[in-house]
Amino acid sequence: MKKLLGYLPFHFLLFLIAGICCQYYTDFWNFGIVRLFCILLFLGIIGYLFRKTILFVFISWLSFFLIGILLIYGGDATKNYNYFEKYLINTSNAILAIDKVLKPGNYHYKYMAEVLQINHQKTTGSVLINIEKDSIASFFKIGDRILLKNKFVAIKESLNPHQFNYKNYLAKQGIHQQVYATKQELLLLDQTSTSFLGFIAAFRLKIQQSLQQYDFSEDELAIMNALLLGQRQDISKELTANYSKAGAIHILAVSGLHVGIILWMLSFVLKPLERYKKGKVIKLVLVVLFLWFFAVLAGMSASVTRAVTMFSAIAIGQFFNKRNAIEQSLIFSMFLLLLLKPLFLFDVGFQLSYLAVFGIIWVQPVFYQLWKPKYYIIDKGWQLITVSTAAQLGVLPISLFYFHQFPGLFFLSNLIIIPFLGLILGTGIIVLGLSFLTILPVFLVDIYGGIISILNRLVAFIARQEAFLFSEISFSFIKMFFSYLVIIACFQFFLKRNAKRCLFFFSSVLIFQSVFFYEKYHIEKNNEFIVFHKSRNSIVGIRTGSFLEVYNDMDSLVTKQNLLKNYKVGENILYQNYQKLPTLLQLNKQIVLFIDTAGVYNLTDLRQPIVLLRQSPKINLERLINRLQPTIIIADGSNYKSYVRRWKATCLKLQIPFWSTNEQGAYIRK
Template sequence: MKLLDFPIVKLTLCLIVGIIIGSKTSFTFSETMVTSCVLLLATLVNYIISKNKFKKTVWFGLFALLTTISIGILIVNFHNQQNQKKHYNHFYDYENPNDSQIILSIREQLKPTTYHDRYIANIIQIDSGLVHGKVQLNISKDLTNSKLPVDHQILISSKLQALKPPLNPFQFNYKAYLENKNIHAQINSDHNSLTVLKTTNPSVLGFANTIRQSIITKLENYNFRPEELAVIKALLLGYRQDISKNLYEDYANAGAIHILAISGLHIGIILIMLNYLFGFLRRFKYGLAFKTTFILILLWSFALIAGLSPSILRATTMFSVFAFGMNLKRPHNTMNTLAISAFLLLLINPFFLFEVGFQLSYLAVIGIVIIYPMLKPLLRFNYKVPNKIWELLAVSFAAQIGILPLSLFYFHQFPSLFFISNVLIIPILGFILGFGFFIILLAVLNTPQNILFDIYGFIIHAMNSLFKWVAHQEAFLFKDIPMNWFLAIGLYVMILTIINYFKSKHYKNLSAVLISILIFQILLTYNKWQVESHDEMVVFHKSRFSLVGIKNGNHLNICHNLDSTILKNNPIIANYEVGNFIQKTEYDTLKNVYQFKNKKLLIIDSLGIYQNLRFNPDYILLRNSPKINLTRLIDSLNPICIIADGSNYKSYINRWEQTCKKRKLPFHYTGEKGAYIVK
């Protein structure tokens, strides 16, 4: 009898439930530890009883499920660094205006911005106190100084800054993104404020980063164009810092972003290549064991050099399990393999569950496993090439169906020409990777520039040009598709019932399809009612400009002072439209007075004119730094709140805030507290 009488898939689902519960509740580590130990003991007792009676009991299964859920809650508490006594959040005063002496160890280099080099660093000491915890370090770019290597310890005179939530509705929540990586503060500084102390004993990641940087330096000596070199580094080494925004958007809009991010596709191809390369070992005694060992060592070595990012980690873990099954002749099921890899990864870091890449990669593979066998037999040709093309199309469609609802929820777009990219590139991606690794070998050996480098550069250039062409077919790129979480779940339920019906065309399964369609229609109706019954007025935050939105049902009126170029490329409005399912948006210039239901908003601009009003406004918006006596204004108009947007000077905002504090009147600066919303 097996220790657990439940499939690994069910246990993984229970672990996921536990992680979600742990992230949404505030159980202490000791509470979850005691609960997990008690449940584990109960599970073992029930296992022993059922084993002695040679009979399965429902209690054993129940306790096994509860134990796995409890373990999920436990590992969330264990991996949350804020629960540790020495975390810097328990000691540092964010309101302290003075700089602290902070000792950091560089952990990882991030993609730089226009003005800053960015890093993830571990805090070792703040002033005289030994603490720990991860922060994001932003260092102003300086042409005279190079980037800080991984494992370097530095002393920096600066302040910790608390992470800020998004300032506008439906904006990307970078604060939550960093907190999911256990980063709870950031430091902004420059090279003049830091001192390099020493290089610590190199960590595994630091050693791998040194090798990667050495390879990159070698590649930079050859005549690759900047975009070609950026893609080569991303494709072969997982180094995406040099990918330009335009190039990244071309790959994303072409539905080929998975080409740039080393993931399951790359690791799977590398596994096939290594399996073929070491195939001769099968002839020898213990050859399969040696072959498997070599493959695993090389897979994980590549993963380390490529940065061991979450996408690489999950792909390497998954295909390591596949490698065992392939080479040790163990029977394996793809869904069980996926579940094992997910279970192991979530035990290592439960916060992987909340990463978009983790969710999309597993759903894509699940889509392929479930849907591809159904699509493949639909078309058969008498020739090999058309069959291979159809198989590639079927795989691409299956993966897209698997990720479609979640992709719409996160990105609100659908690249309908994704199949062109996949059919043309994926068949030769193995060749591109193999050729690329050979080019790296030649570069490491300091081989002089020759025709092989030119050919490889041409191949990468052609691939970039293809994706750029596909991305610019805007008629086939559907953007700004509204989707929320309950509609995404409803869409998944509908997809699953349809798949189940085509697997077994039974009356009950057809009934389930019809019920799921009905449920989705109900969700759409509920969503429409929610949108149309929800009205609000929003003072958005926009640096140097003013932006006010009034939402009535699915109609939006935007009042602004933006020029046409900024207005066209403004994500603030687009995010709000998509998030609120807006169907019609009208634009207008700013007026002095707005009425929303029974509330009045008075806008005072740089002219500072507000006298002779025949009403008392509920809210006053100060914009373009008006020179006014705020105390006199408050006494005259008696508002319930003073609002300042991003168009004001910071010195004015500080003075207004102090005045409102003295008068005990709410003051809302959108640059700190985010958009002001009147329901």
């Protein structure tokens, strides 16, 4: 660890990350790229003049901080003079090129596309395309060019508290607009893609079509496409849920685990080359070339590119065979990736990959030394357990923060799945090649399909052991941060037991406990009234500390609503109670009046209530306002949009506050 802290690129990486975060979250630099370049040039000259003094170190740190700012500012497509949104008018025609085929939703096929042209203006920028499933018989392919009228709309914010923020997720990929269209509104201009990725996509499609000629089941084909070709679009929801519950969802996305196994297999197969002169160099070149061939075949997705860059660096580190070479190669690969794609920093996969690998590199050797089995098979099993434990320790806090669950049987999952994964990946390359050449023997189809089926059944069995799946765990960012501090302090104390490290460990535990008690105190003080957004239904909550009273019109189905689960986890709600929606609700000194299809509101002595309109009541809103003089009128997601627009206009006319959950999201009153 001390040698890593003395590794200069590690310092550069830290300040690069600081610059990226600073610009991304504050957007404080808005003075142009030229000025930033001039500042960096000036710092470079000063650094050169004082290169033999301590000032050089501070100038280097500041320079990489500014480079981080430059990467975010310069990479923001919306600031480009030819960003497509700046040229949109109601009658615009747009030419788009398909960049990526996404997993379909319930009602739409989804694609990412680059906006090449608006009318006659060449443009830049990317959009999300949603095409109705009923209106198109075949998929678009990467590289296809399409023409459509201006149907661009901004991507909405999440409408309920602690809901997954899809707008923020797409913004990190440079997408701020989307298109909803039918087949009749699209015109395919060109299917003859000349791009490299288009050529690879066409080659991958031929491989997929060749596999479909053989007697593989749908789930077997879906797993093969995911693990060997990086295409997860065909994986069923049931299969995805099983892998998630078993703690094995990570194997469905080609990432560090897959590339690491491929690197290990290549190193084993090509080891005889080391006997020859220059054999190690030849082996390294072949390994790196094959890893990048696999990345290209898998579609060069962000996760694959990250993993192959990372493990190419590890292969180079192994070649030099020096102490700390692997750690330094990892640091360099992270530094290089962030220079090329700074928004990778906010990608969950990027964070998990590097934390898992660093956990394995630093922690696994220590765990492995605790016991030395005499027998080969037991030794290999012990290695898998220590690797799984080290990786899980590296990602546990951040996994709890993002996913709020912990699979208790991850030992068993990894002990079973990793050998299967090695077999599937190793044999799969042969299966792909033989199927592409149409010479794949039937017995190999049966054996390979059987291996995948056994894996799926084992995962389904583990997933059914729900008693070992700990879910809906509330874990805040500050808890995540200090839990890593506890893990590091504990590990350092385990390596060397002295008074200084003991103090560090117990101090970290004390800080973590303080955070826990502070959050608990803050939760108990928090009281609020929430009108959630739910299409076609009404859900209202009154939160008092860690208790949530839920009023709804959904019977028992309300307990399965994700919006309530997200709120419960995000706000650390410990207790819930469900009741039917009343007509009146007492909220401290304020009355909440619910008006449904019956349209009843003629109540005596009721003045200045909060009015919640639900299920599209046919009322004269102007008369209601004159009679009740409400403090605010709320329209939830159960109302027709045409009614909501009319009510909004009436409230604007009479200067009454109006809130539509469909437009503004959940209404929250503290």
